[in-house]
Amino acid sequence: MKLFLLCCLLFFNLFAQDGNYNNILKLYKKANYKMVCRHGKTILNNLDDNYLSLVGNACAKEDDIRILGKILPKLNKTKNDRLNASYFATLILEKKLIYQFMNDNIKLTGLTLPKTNHILSRVFEKLAKNQYIKNHGKFKNIQINDGIYKYILWLSSDKPPKMYIDEYKNGMLIKKHWFR
Secondary structure, three states, rough: HHHHHHHHHHHHHHHHHHHHHHHHHHHHHHHOHHHHHHHHHOOHHHOHHHHHHHHHHHHHHOOOOOOHHHHHHHOOHHHHHHHHHHHHHHHHHHHHHHHHHHHHHOOOOOOOOOOOHHHHHHHHOOOOOOOOEEEOOOOEEEEEEOEEEEEEEEEOOOOOOOOOEEEEEEEEEEEEEEOO
């Protein structure tokens, strides 16, 4: 009887694991990155490397950079794992440096990091090249013009402050990015 129960538990655990993988894959294919990130974070320790990369990429698209630090050390077995780990590490470092730039006025001039399509990379590159305008008003903010895109970086007034990047295309707000 105990052996039967143990076999049933193992079977249901494997079935649930496959269900988790299938659910993550279906959501990712539908570009529902928010749900992939949210669901993936709850089962992070049970995911294999391919799904860790999928969840990490979805979280990066949803600006949830903090979780990448937990995924990063697990991606080291294959060339693709290491490539994804480098991408995640780049985003983490860019976020931290931009946050320090906004809070502590550190200079980013001359720093170069791998270039990605993520908004953090686009903003970091402009800051490192001194291609921005500081607006000193009630709220300190930084404005970056990049052709048809414009980014406004600002900090919230709570403690510790959160960093926001408002992304505009042709003068219309298309996304408000939020980083802690």
